[in-house]
Amino acid sequence: MDRKTSPFRAVTVADVARRAEVSKATAARVLGGYGPVSDEVKLRVQAAAKALDYRPNELARSVSTGKSGTIGIVVGDIENAFFGIAVRSISDTAHRHGFNVILANSGEEVEAEKAALKVLVGKRVDGLIVTPADNRNVAHLRDIVRSRRPLVLFDRPIEGLAADVVATDDRDAAFAATMRLIEAGHRHLAYVTALNAEPPVFTGPEQLYTSSVKARIDGFLAACHAAGIDAPEGNICLAGNAAAGQQRASVERLLSAVEPPTAILASDSLVAFEIFKAMQARGLRIPDDLSLVSFYDAEWTSVTTPPISVIDQPVYDMGTQAAELLIARINGETPPARHCVLPTRFIERGSIGVPRCLTAAT
Amino acid sequence: MDRKTSPFRAVTVADVARRAEVSKATAARVLGGYGPVSDEVKLRVQAAAKALDYRPNELARSVSTGKSGTIGIVVGDIENAFFGIAVRSISDTAHRHGFNVILANSGEEVEAEKAALKVLVGKRVDGLIVTPADNRNVAHLRDIVRSRRPLVLFDRPIEGLAADVVATDDRDAAFAATMRLIEAGHRHLAYVTALNAEPPVFTGPEQLYTSSVKARIDGFLAACHAAGIDAPEGNICLAGNAAAGQQRASVERLLSAVEPPTAILASDSLVAFEIFKAMQARGLRIPDDLSLVSFYDAEWTSVTTPPISVIDQPVYDMGTQAAELLIARINGETPPARHCVLPTRFIERGSIGVPRCLTAAT
DNA sequence: ATGAAAGCGCTAACAG
DNA sequence: CTGTTAGCGCTTTCAT
Numbered sequence: 001m002d003r004k005t006s007p008f009r010a011v012t013v014a015d016v017a018r019r020a021e022v023s024k025a026t027a028a029r030v031l032g033g034y035g036p037v038s039d040e041v042k043l044r045v046q047a048a049a050k051a052l053d054y055r056p057n058e059l060a061r062s063v064s065t066g067k068s069g070t071i072g073i074v075v076g077d078i079e080n081a082f083f084g085i086a087v088r089s090i091s092d093t094a095h096r097h098g099f100n101v102i103l104a105n106s107g108e109e110v111e112a113e114k115a116a117l118k119v120l121v122g123k124r125v126d127g128l129i130v131t132p133a134d135n136r137n138v139a140h141l142r143d144i145v146r147s148r149r150p151l152v153l154f155d156r157p158i159e160g161l162a163a164d165v166v167a168t169d170d171r172d173a174a175f176a177a178t179m180r181l182i183e184a185g186h187r188h189l190a191y192v193t194a195l196n197a198e199p200p201v202f203t204g205p206e207q208l209y210t211s212s213v214k215a216r217i218d219g220f221l222a223a224c225h226a227a228g229i230d231a232p233e234g235n236i237c238l239a240g241n242a243a244a245g246q247q248r249a250s251v252e253r254l255l256s257a258v259e260p261p262t263a264i265l266a267s268d269s270l271v272a273f274e275i276f277k278a279m280q281a282r283g284l285r286i287p288d289d290l291s292l293v294s295f296y297d298a299e300w301t302s303v304t305t306p307p308i309s310v311i312d313q314p315v316y317d318m319g320t321q322a323a324e325l326l327i328a329r330i331n332g333e334t335p336p337a338r339h340c341v342l343p344t345r346f347i348e349r350g351s352i353g354v355p356r357c358l359t360a361a362t
Numbered sequence: 363m364d365r366k367t368s369p370f371r372a373v374t375v376a377d378v379a380r381r382a383e384v385s386k387a388t389a390a391r392v393l394g395g396y397g398p399v400s401d402e403v404k405l406r407v408q409a410a411a412k413a414l415d416y417r418p419n420e421l422a423r424s425v426s427t428g429k430s431g432t433i434g435i436v437v438g439d440i441e442n443a444f445f446g447i448a449v450r451s452i453s454d455t456a457h458r459h460g461f462n463v464i465l466a467n468s469g470e471e472v473e474a475e476k477a478a479l480k481v482l483v484g485k486r487v488d489g490l491i492v493t494p495a496d497n498r499n500v501a502h503l504r505d506i507v508r509s510r511r512p513l514v515l516f517d518r519p520i521e522g523l524a525a526d527v528v529a530t531d532d533r534d535a536a537f538a539a540t541m542r543l544i545e546a547g548h549r550h551l552a553y554v555t556a557l558n559a560e561p562p563v564f565t566g567p568e569q570l571y572t573s574s575v576k577a578r579i580d581g582f583l584a585a586c587h588a589a590g591i592d593a594p595e596g597n598i599c600l601a602g603n604a605a606a607g608q609q610r611a612s613v614e615r616l617l618s619a620v621e622p623p624t625a626i627l628a629s630d631s632l633v634a635f636e637i638f639k640a641m642q643a644r645g646l647r648i649p650d651d652l653s654l655v656s657f658y659d660a661e662w663t664s665v666t667t668p669p670i671s672v673i674d675q676p677v678y679d680m681g682t683q684a685a686e687l688l689i690a691r692i693n694g695e696t697p698p699a700r701h702c703v704l705p706t707r708f709i710e711r712g713s714i715g716v717p718r719c720l721t722a723a724t
Numbered sequence: 725a726t727g728a729a730a731g732c733g734c735t736a737a738c739a740g
Numbered sequence: 741c742t743g744t745t746a747g748c749g750c751t752t753t754c755a756t
Contacts (some may be wrong), residue, residue, distance in 0.1 A: 025728075025729090026727070029726090030749090032750075037725070041726085055503075059430065060419045060750045061750055062750090064733095064751040064752080066730085084446045087440055091466075097707070103464070103465040104453075122418055122419065123417060298661075299660075374732090374734085384743085385743045388742060388743070390734065391735095396735080397736090398742090400742085425748050427748085587735065661746090726756080727755085727756080729754090731742075731750100732751080736741100737744105737745085737746075740743085
């Protein structure tokens with residue numbers, strides 16, 4: 001460590017104290033704004049600090065106080081607009097309360113998520129907001145809870161984990177959207193999600209390692225069953241996202257089946273985008289050839305011809321809510337784990353039509 | 363500080379050392395992975411660490427080493443997909459090199475930018491990547507450079523600032539795109555940007571406080587002048603983004619002018635989106651009524667009817683590049699300030715047509 | 725109100 | 741190889 005002799009070593013409380021001709025403790029008090037100091041001395045110290053261009057070292061401060069004033073966020077994919085807005089919202093709220101934000105991207109991989117958590121805990125974040133990548137693998141989240149560090153699960157609840165949750169009414173939303181399609185006359189519906197499975201076919205709910213998706217598929221199936229549609233499970237498409245082009249391929253396969261679906265419910269706007277592109281590529285028209293509904297009101301869904309009907313999720317509010325729950329806990333509140341379910345809103349646009357078989361019959 | 367007595371105080375090197383029956387220094391050496399330790403002792407310490415679930419305190423580590431292993435990013439607006447991808451790319455590269463990332467959002471406001479910088483410096487980030495919100499107000503960036511903290515300017519160069527820059531060939535790209543429109547027969551072109559001005563009319567380049575936009579407008583005007591179009595300056599629309607709905611209003615005004623433009627070059631995909639929506643709302647058709655070209659290959663531009671021609675910016679590469687320049691400097695390299703200009707790519711889709719006046723004449 | 729001195733958890737000289 | 745002893749920059753007793 002040659003910072004002491006380096007020409008650019010940072011100026012410290014000691015330097016300021018010396019220049020202001022007071023003790024280190026006194027300088028620290030005014031600089032940190034915590035102790036009682038006479039106005040006269042305070043001014044002298046502040047002047048010295050300004051003259052020296054003093055910049056407090058928050059790390060050192062954190063080491064002694066044990067609080068970092070920082071919250072950690074782990075999202076699945078920052079490129080996804082859904083998470084982009086969530087991060088924006090969380091940051092806004094955090095700053096409003098005097099907290100900063102460290103962001104980590106899991107890329108929807110548990111191992112990366114674990115690593116990210118390790119780093120964030122290493123940096124002693126005061127609390128965490130996480131979108132768990134895999135609800136079958138949550139030991140690391142349990143550790144967080146056990147260590148008493150405030151944790152909020154974002155968008156994806158995890159059963160049996162005593163952490164606050166902010167999510168949406170996924171099951172109901174999927175149920176209602178599916179019903180809407182069924183009422184339009186569809187009997188051959190598909191659900192498409194980016195989840196991975198090997199082999200890529202739906203065999204049961206235990207495969208659905210993202211709780212929000214699980215809830216949605218649950219709602220989808222419930223609606224299908226209620227309508228007496230048989231074997232809707234066969235049309236749940238786990239399109240994957242592990243390899244490049246994998247999703248595209250899965251979607252292609254779905255569209256070129258002998259008896260392709262007449263309506264699709266897409267689990268997120270990215271997979272819906274793939275579907276839209278694939279349809280466009282093979283000249284399929286919405287809603288004449290295929291009806292499409294997607295989760296999340298992504299920008300692009302409103303400018304296509306026709307625009308796409310969506311299940312609008314209040315992401316910004318979710319972020320705000322999550323940040324507020326977290327900060328309340330950081331500030332000492334210790335209520336039992338809360339589970340906030342925010343309502344979605346169905347936005348009907350022009351992507352739902354009557355299935356071709358019915359129009360032909362008319 | 364009651365952590366010592368708290369039932370959940372974190373376990374420290376000292377605790378591990380005690381349990382492993384070695385000195386604090388030895389434990390620290392194996393835990394920090396820096397000194398020479400015998401294999402036998404190493405194993406004992408590691409076992410103790412695991413048993414105690416030891417988590418290193420990176421803050422304390424940083425305080426003693428003077429390095430935080432963290433780089434700070436300040437972007438204009440994380441909600442903007444352009445920045446979303448940039449952040450993703452920077453994070454990826456940073457992690458690959460063992461660095462973490464702290465993100466701050468300036469909301470394109472200098473004051474917020476200054477505050478963010480203060481926080482990041484307070485947290486002793488090893489380096490910074492910033493998209494300066496206002497090139498007329500860069501004293502705080504000068505301070506960074508003066509303090510010898512590595513800094514990379516992203517997307518927006520600042521003249522006379524000795525910092526690395528990663529940007530695109532904005533002027534050339536705008537020039538070429540404008541030429542393309544002129545060749546299609548347009549003589550009445552408009553340039554629309556989100557910059558703010560009071561009053562909201564273009565009076566000269568000194569108004570253009572974002573260097574990338576300035577370069578683009580420079581290219582736009584050069585092309586217009588080269589084609590002998592007179593007073594193109596009158597069609598530079600500073601649509602603003604300070605208040606909600608302001609942009610929309612500006613665009614409305616532009617489209618409802620007595621002699622509206624027949625072609626528009628949009629400075630970013632958000633403003634282009636506003637234009638598209640406004641056109642749609644008043645029943646204007648692309649490209650029959652109006653040709654449109656936008657900077658940035660945003661997702662939505664490829665799924666409209668017709669799709670929008672764009673100037674594709676290699677954002678992901680820009681992020682990687684920026685992170686690499688920064689990390690090289692953090693690792694001790696000290697070359698003179700570098701200026702990387704990455705090439706854009708014009709993607710012609712279907713949004714450029716022949717102006718109505720010409721088709722009528724034919 | 726102020727100062728001296730002892731931490732915070734870790735790293736880093738320096739002996740041995 | 742290992743232990744002792746100082747730091748890092750800040751906060752926080754505890755006297756005065």
